Amino acid sequence: MTADDLSRVRRIYEALTSEAPGIRIMLQTYFESVDAYGFVVSLPVHGIGLDFVHDGGRNLAAVREQGFPAHKTLGAGLIDGRGIWKADLRGKWATLAALRGAVSADRIVVQPSSSLLHVPVSAARETALPAELQGALAFADEKLAELVLLAKAGSQGVDAIAAGLGAAERSRDALQRSSARTNGRVRARMASLASEPAVRASAFESRRAVQDAKWQLPPLPTTTIGSFPQTPEVRGARQKWRKGEWSPSQYASFIQAQIREWIDIQNEIGLDVLVHGEFERTDMVEFFGEKLAGFAFTAKGWVQSYGSRCVKPPVIYGDVELPEPMTVAETVYAQSLTSKPVKGMLTGPITILNWSFVRDDKTREEVAYQIALALRDEVEALEAAGIGMIQVDEPALREGLPLKREQWAHYLDWAVRAFRLSTSTVKDETQIHTHMCYSEFHDIIESISALDADVISIETSRSHGELIGIFEAHTYDKGIGLGVYDIHSPRVPSADEMTQMIDRALRVLDPGLFWINPDCGLKTRGRTETVESLRNMVEATEAARERYAVKQA
Ligand code: GLN
Ligand code: ZN
Secondary structure, eight states, X not given: OOHHHHHHHHHHHHHHHHHOTTOOOEEEOOSSOOTTHHHHHTSSSSEEEEESSSSTTHHHHHHHHHOOXXXXXXXXXXXXSSOOBOOOHHHHHXXXXXXXXXXXXXXXXXXXXXXXXXXXXXXXXXOSSOHHHHTTBOOHHHHHHHHHHHHHHHHHOGGGGHHHHHHHHHHHHHHHHSGGGOOHHHHHHHHTGGGOOOOOSSOHHHHHHHHHHHHOOOSSOBOOOSBOXXXXXXXHHHHHHHTTSSOHHHHHHHHHHHHHHHHHHXXXXXXXXXXXXXXXXXXXXXXXXXXXXXXXXXXXXXEEOSTTOEEOOOEEEEEEEOSSOXXXXXXXXXXXTOSSOBEEEEEOHHHHHHTSEXXXXXXXXXXXXXXXXXXXXXXXXXXHTTOOEEEEEOTTTGGGOOSXXXXXXXXXXXXXXXXXXXXXTSOTXXXXXXXXXXXXXXXXXXXXXXXXXXXXXXXXXXXXXXXXXXXXXXXXXXXXXXXXXXXXXXXXXXXXXXXXXXHHXXXXXXXXXXXXXXXXXXXXXXXXXXXXXXXXXXXXXXXXHHHHHHHHO
């Protein structure tokens, strides 16, 4: 913040305090350390809450070195408001004791590092998890109990909570000793990772020549992002199978029938690169988590996502490994039905990481690499089974960005590396696709390019003009599809509308590298509108090919 901004902030708090002098304002900060510490603690408020969990030690250092105003209350954010693991209470007590060296004890309030909306309600309701995992969880209720213990240590001395400290330690140790936590094969692969360059054998220009010769796609190839409508029929079938009313083979043949129907539809519409439709998947992270070792699923671990939406994130608690291929059967079945290429469809390591609760004894970087290696096995299995195009989705790449700019480069480096670990061992002729959505791409476009995917599709139809602006400044030199219609609406867009999108994009992007696709997966759409929209998309593409061919000639 500029000095001007800071003085505006001060005026706001001065106004609040003078207009409502009877109200004690607690100014809460969270998710990181406070940069302008001296300024923040000097604001005219009753107290200030600071995060002592995600601050990299900086808030604690600031309190100790710069002091804390004697007449104010310190909200000591000691218990992680975002993670789901039991706290190392001895360590927390040590932090609290250090704070008490700098701030008078009766001025300290213990609290979570942030609001608790990021965690589920109660771990006591999880009864189907392995005991050592269940015992090491602390959801909101358990976190409140931890706070009460710390407060008790504060008022009665640490000996008063000896039993609680011991119990917490035993739970954490039990999880640490569990066999899921340390997998020798994973550790051996991780150990040799440092020397691994994680680059494709050839540069994009050479791969492009090999791929063009192999695939013989028309100019402006058409494709979709992966999923087709998850109709009530599809969801109902999954329920029956989950409840045991349908046998696994009954469910598998239902899925095959869906795949067959949609391969026919895609062929009939005239799309160039097909997909199997993802009918077997609930959501793009849970499906993979359920098949990978090292993951667990809670029964009631719901948390708020956007607005009124809820998600139940997987829990990564052990070393991640691929026990057996996850997507090969459906993809190979789809490919057996058509002579056109069918894209394999995977969720990338960073999206799996960012949409899960992650173990706290390893860095996120390490866990990302473990997931990446498991996905590499899947990519290689798809390639070995004859699948020549593989899409690895990373819609949540941007969500992991640290709050502070100075930490961006490090995150983006390891995130890009994780993606490349998953995708770089394939042959030149194998075409790697990726897809991104839900975010702004302007300030990370160089990292997106560094993923080195042969083709990327980006959701843009909600902010089309803006995204196109980026490509005026940065030439994008690999395959790219900017979504030509918005899948978030049931409205069927006309071919004309899509033509406008295509023309605008082709003003700044090379038509020789441009792909035509909707801007995201179609699972939330109905069947009729999907078919009609895709027909219009193919019509717009055919018209564009004519204009483009004329230009080339
Ligand atoms: N392949 C996924 C799908 O089509 C991608 C979803 C996403 O981008 N969020 O559903
Ligand atoms: Zn998407």
